[in-house]
Amino acid sequence: MSNTIAQIYDVVRNRSDAFPDKEAIVDGGVRITNSQLRTRVDAVAKGLLALGIKHGDRVGTLAPPSADFWILFLATSSIGAIWQGLNPRYQRNEYAYLLEDAEPALVFVRSPFEERDYLTELKALASAKTQFEVIHEAPLDETSSIASKGMHITDAQLAGARARTKPEDPAVIVYTSGTTGKPKGALLSHRACVQTAISNLKWMKRDLDCTICPAPINHVGALNNVCMTTFVGNGRIVYFPRVDLKALGALHVQEKPTYLVASPTAFAMMLANPNREMLNQSTYKLIVFGGAATPVAYLKEIEKTGAQLSSVYGQTETTGMMTYTAADASLETMSETIGKAIEGVEIRIADGEGRVAAISETSEIQVRGVCVMSGYFKKPEATKEAFTADGWLRTGDLGFARPDGNIVFAGRLKEMFKSGGYNVYPVEVELAICDHPKVAQAAVVAVDHPKFQEVGHGFLLPKSGEAIDPAEVKTFLRERIADYKIPKSWSVMETFPFLPNGKVDKRALQSTLTKKQAS
Secondary structure, eight states, X not given: OOTTOOSHHHHHHHHHHHOTTSEEEEETTEEEEHHHHHHHHHHHHHHHHHTTOOTTOEEEEEOOSSXXXXXXXXXXXXXXXXXXXXXXXXXHHHHHHHHHHXXXXXXXXXXXXXXXXXXXXXXXXHTTTSOOEEEEOSOOSTTSHHHHHTTTSOHHHXXXXXXXXXXXXXXXXXXXXXXXXXXXXXXXXXXXXXHHHHHHHHHHTSOOOEEEEOSOTTSHIIIIIIIIHHHHTXXXXXXXXXXXXXXHHHHHXXXXXXXXXXXXXXXXXXXXXXXXXXXXXXXXXXEEEOSSOOOHHHHHHHGGGOOEEEEEEEEGGGTEEEEEOOTTOOHHHHHHOOBEEOTTEEEEEEOTTOOBOOTTOOEEEEEEETTSOOEXXXXXXXXXXXXXXXXXXXXEEEEEEOTTSOEEEEEETTTOEEETTEEEOHHHHHHHHHTSTTEEXXXXXXXXXXXXXXXXXXXXXXXXXXXXXXXHHHHHHXXXXXXXXXXXXXXXXXXXXXXXXXXXXXXXXXXXXXXXXHO
16 A cells, blocks of 8 residues: 555545455454445545535444444545544443533444443433434445435535545544543544554555454554454455454454454453364464553463564554564564654653653653554544643653664553552553463552552462462562562452453552551
């Protein structure tokens, strides 16, 4: 794909012109070629115009990963409207907040899904605090009711709406996971979505033949890391509505994916599965992972697939992944670092006043370049606070640069705590804990202490069939990290709570301690 691509729809058109018969999307028994996809996107885009959707309007989608999600995203953004994804796992009060904040003109819903009546829930919300039209149908093709509404819209009218859409216009509003308060809607432009994908493809040095997407559509992980990167890379996207390892394993055998976006949590689930269907494939060419520290023990197992591995880093406000570890990086480098910036992106380690840290000195990871969001929707003050005075995005994450140029992720700025005057970075401690042969996953949070002000509390998730004694873990850590970093108290868990983006929900873990103290 060419660097001259400026808007998301350019990718749809280019794929259709160059490879009309190549498959673009697979959803169950439905297989859609590039030319068929373009026809569906055009038909739905005309339908949106007929429904009165204007430049800058928001269009929501409450659906599992599916062809309908991708078609509506492409159609909405192509006419200058802003697409919003809604996760089927959310509850009514979460929908109420997101819909009241984004104020969509239209919400498409797949209902019922997994025995839940989303249509009734949304209609109730639409008649309450915010007004939006609810459309309920599937599939979204040229025969759908949305498409039929647009039959009187001419090709010239559609082309005019697309001509008014500029590269810097927002294409999507993605809400942050809200770990430090109410979620904020990050606006990501056409240029950010497309050019970030192009920059990632350059270091990947390959077309991405096929990927499977079971991830929730309301996060940049699914939208950009998986789908947009594969789409710009001329690959086939296979949608599946849920994370079901047995079903996904069978789908892997059938579709032979070459590209996988994963996380330490996903690796733990795959490795714990006795048959390891998703890993017993020789088709993988590239596996990228991020979201938390990844133990070397996991990577030793994952590299047996024969794929190139790369540790990546990004967040909602950076349109997804914006760093990578090189193809020749050691497993230790992949485990310990997030690599270097992709083309078109600059990263510095600096404080809030812009003082750049020395090599190996920990400070905030700050970013500027093509990947950076346009701002937060309807929140000018929050947008201003997100950037330094000289224009760098403040990620809120801590890190330091190694002498070899790779960046070490040290955790969230708000997760760092001081114990007896020393800085403690939970990610470092979690990595050390995960080196223990019986530990599948670990999380560390700060708790009050009468002598040291704050100390760590460690949450342990044992590997399948293993029993963990915290005293054994403490002894194990004494040879690996300083004593003040070792958690002073522990909880052994049967499972971890997770945020919708797949990261461990540390706020939920911390609340379990508060409840124990209260009882």
